[in-house]
Amino acid sequence: MDENTTATVRETTDTHKTMRKIPAEPQNLTETTAWHIIPTPRTLRHDEGVTLLPLNGRVNESRAVGDDRHVLAMQLVDDIHDTTGLDWGITTGDRWPGFITLTVAVPITVAAPATADTHSPAITPDTPDAPIAPTPSTTPGAYTLDITEHGITVAGADFEGVRNGVQTLRQLIRQCGAALPRLHIEDQPAFPTRGYYLDVTRGRVPTLDWLKTWADKLCLYKVNQLQLYVEHTFAFDGLSETWRGSSPLAPRDILEFDDYCAERGIELVPSVSTFGHLYMALRTQSLRDLGEFPEAADEPFGFIDRMRHHTLNIGDERAFALSCRLIDNYLQLFRSDKFNICADETFDLGKGRSKPLAERIGVAAMYADYVTRLCRHLEAQGKQPMMWGDIALEHPEILDQLPEEVTLLNWQYDPQVDDGKIRTVAESGATQIVCPAVWCWNALLPRIDDAWHNITRMARHGTQYQAQGMLVTDWGDFGHVNDPRMAVPGMIVGAQESWAPGRVADEADMLRRISRVEYGDAGGTLVPSLAAARRATLFGWDDLVTWLETGMPALAAARACGIVAGFDAADATLRECAARLATALAQSRTADAAGTSAAFRIAVDGQRLLNRVGLRLARMNDDGRDDDAHSDIHVDGSALAAALESWMEAYAAQWRTVSRESELRRVEDVIWRTADAMRRS
Template sequence: MLSDELKLLPAPESLKLFSGEFVLDLPVRIEGEPSFPGIAEAVLGKECVPGSGGIRFRTDPAFADEAYSLMVARDGVSVVARDLRGGRWALCTLAQIMERCGTRLPCLEIRDAPKFKVRGAMLDVTRGRVWTLDHLKDTIRKLASWKMNLVQLYFEHAFASKGNEEVWKDSSPVTPEEMRELDAFAADLGVELCACQNSFGHLTLFLLHDRYRPLAEIQPGMNFDSWGRLSGIPQSLAPDDPKALDFVRNLYESLLPNYSSKWINIGCDETLDLGFGRSRRKAAEIGLENVFAGFVSKLCAIVREMGRRPMMWADMPLRYPEIIEKLPPDLIYLLWGYDSNTPFAEWCGILKKTNREYWVCPGTCNWSSFLGDSTRRRENLKIAASAGIAGGASGYLVTDWGDGGHRQCWGPSLLGLAEAAHRAWSGLAPYSPDAAGLRAFGSERAAWWFEAAGDVDLSIKKAGIPGLYADFHLPWHQLDARATPAQAVYFRLARNAVRTLRDDIPADAPELLKREMKFAADFAGLAAERAVLRRESRVAELKELGRKMRPLIREFRELWLERSRPGGLDASAGKWEAAADELERIY
């Protein structure tokens, strides 16, 4: 057997194969730490009992944290690590070998260690889609098998916090009981479930309610610049309102007791309306950055009172590096960015000079897409690893957002999480889509399908034209001077590529995944057709396209409920329905 045939994810630092094999008898006999048989049974999925002649585990303080060696010889399996954490990761590797080889194990030696101390994934459960508990457990189980050791569930309003029922009642929220169950489930797999509650901006769904409206920075009659457009929709808390702090304290008091983790991500990103409303005068007097830093410092004080350590998205500190010295020294900075040229190296340089802890935070790049964004994802994940390793980042946290109602399918997200797990552990070692597909979907071809699917509109984007998803969300009649009929050629090519993919869905992919692939390809193909028709002013055919959307929307609703709770479904499906309505109203 060749080493490539094992298809290990993440790729180990060193792997040597030798002649011979060892047959691992069942039940698996374990020597070493008393608790190791229990860990082995959970990881390997086989009955494990104390005894000799199977797997020997010993600790060695000379090993680095979480590093391990795994040796398969003719007389048995040997695992050495500093402690049980490294032993667990060795078992994860052994489990993948057994998936390929059964109990007839090839003789080999693996030496392995992580490139990042913290290797995490953040899953959005608040922008429309709240995953079912079963789906979350399945995802955490996969992440643990890929040696990820931290998971965050991103909340704005979708946690069932005490006293806020009017806000979360229709969102099918995650309950305290579910969070405690998930926390214990993750801990058993060696994964830390870390609290994540946005605490400054991104609180619109609270602030639109009459009860919470007085806490907002933007009050009726006020406006701010929201991504180039004037908006009066509140996003952030008013930083000088004492009741705003009471509000956040209540969120923390509801959320934090359900976690065993010492950390909480307090968010604080994209406070776009700050300084445009109630804090305008103070921002003019002392500077917007100091208004921001003052409120964040108060949030951190609450967190410390509750015995936790805060982390935050670092867009404002990177924009105003001078405030870093004014913020609490224990605050962890999350350096996030999702482009192929995100300046992670520059950002790491800024933070390194301050002697503060920081993590690099790339993304799966699946949100706001039909089929993902493969090239951007690969480049983004890789440069984050490269800059983080060189720049001294202690953590690598991949994000999977749900912008626009979380309407994307799951496959490209899971593939992105698998690649991120490889980068977090193995750094710049060659990444294998075969290994990722096998471990994520049980299908190597599924990974290659998503890799190709995520680039169907790459030539469109390179030409400076909005991609399929972005173009689909422009009004059918909105065409700028560049949107000439000649552009239709690009979209015809994308349409043809999607049709080819639609006819080549891997037979060995799981049935639900195949349905999701078909749906995503059908919708992407429809978007490409719409782009062609609107550029060529073929109005009658555009109107017919609206009717063709209706069966796809019904399938979207059915697929949603396979992995997600019903809360948020009507609002998300409503975005598709509004697009169909627009086309059917053409006259």
């Protein structure tokens, strides 16, 4: 809770308490220190005093919860041990009482928002006298949490509800230790589907251990769906020419990870490119003939080109057989009844080999027919099809031709996004999930400000037009140079907004909350410092790749004024942010603080070097001589090259702690080519 926030204690006839205000900041030793819950609950009553966890306690988890391996109970026991040093047990049944009880209790009464108007003030524990309209609820995911003098009870509407209540309790334990605030919480999610979409194909394939770590983070913030984006990085039988050298995921990885997610209340939904974005597959000797432009298959690899030319020639019936083969082989590894065929950004459709067909029936009809066939193929196997909605929105007539059962994933990454495309899908009657982004692609540092605006607006529009849920995307364009830990703040913003859109109205407030809950940073400065570091980016990874792959001579000139004028201030900001991040994480008690600290430092130092590369390029004339008219700042090319190579070693070592080797060599190649260019300049 914030320093200016108070929680309301409402009058209850059973305890004869009167209406009063409890300050968020402790006034005496009976109060706990400030704490936050993410996502923020709908209603929270904060009573006086603290509840001390007993030395030898137990968590009693009812078998009715459906947690056969008692994962939820173990999450609590592990957090209690890690935070307090106390060793607790777990049990079940009415003969083995526990100080913490996990149970299913249906129905649960949860306070509903005062109005459906998403622009009205939200009811939160931070708005003391907000009206409450009790609504009997069996909403999946709903829960109550009671922390009293005599014990703690989490009661959920179902397994997911108990899971969600446990995550709230875990956050409190992590912040307050053995002295917990006495609370009564009633809560439920706004969106049934609260998902995350992780790119594991465009350069970085995570280790299975890191995927499990990520699932644990998603669980802590009550996310209930995860999709892994796959193009060529899965070891399909008979397609080794496509996935060779990519450190692909294998069936065993998916089976193990699917179990791990399910035990934590996360549905792992299969997602494979089946139409567009088949760049690596369509460059092989075996499959190149199925592309719209097979003659381009032998062109040198390029990060930019990978995003452009990769569409199946669906005029060839063998294309449909390939798509079905990918679907049929992959879906058998998942327990989910959903399947995402992707089918986005089919840029080349009707422009190459299939041009005669496009001239006869039109590109929109071609697209609608193909994805409909894929959807029918899935439905015949009892699966619910999902697909990206961008092409259908470019050709709105497609919307009326799609199967009713398909769910459109409506992605829009504009930080100032309006409701136009979401309204269009809603008016068509199609089911949709809104998809903003964490804004980490093509960069060493995350664009947290853009993520905040994009996610909050999409959540608001999704609520307004009754979307089924929100799926926050995390992409790795241009080699996935962005360390996965850079996406954590954006993921948490997405978790907050998919659970309770608009309840935290201020970005600065949200970033302080994330700093406290995720990183154990009592000062709340860590995530704001990370956001500030990104604002000091003058020459980014995307600029570097564009310069190397296109040789754009205008790039340096276009950047020159801003880089030269702003370099000193940006470099000072990056140094200061590096110090703040290091200090905050040094004081953190979180398990992965050291790895996070290293990842942040490497990213900030890498951006300082990229700014220097941009400065040197900006100050060079076409003949290669320094242009001293711009500035007195001098960047020695040889010294910069050596610094880049040294940085790359640290970056590579950190890459390998969370990712397989995958395409690390391509990232290294970018740095080495840059170092060579700096020495020559």
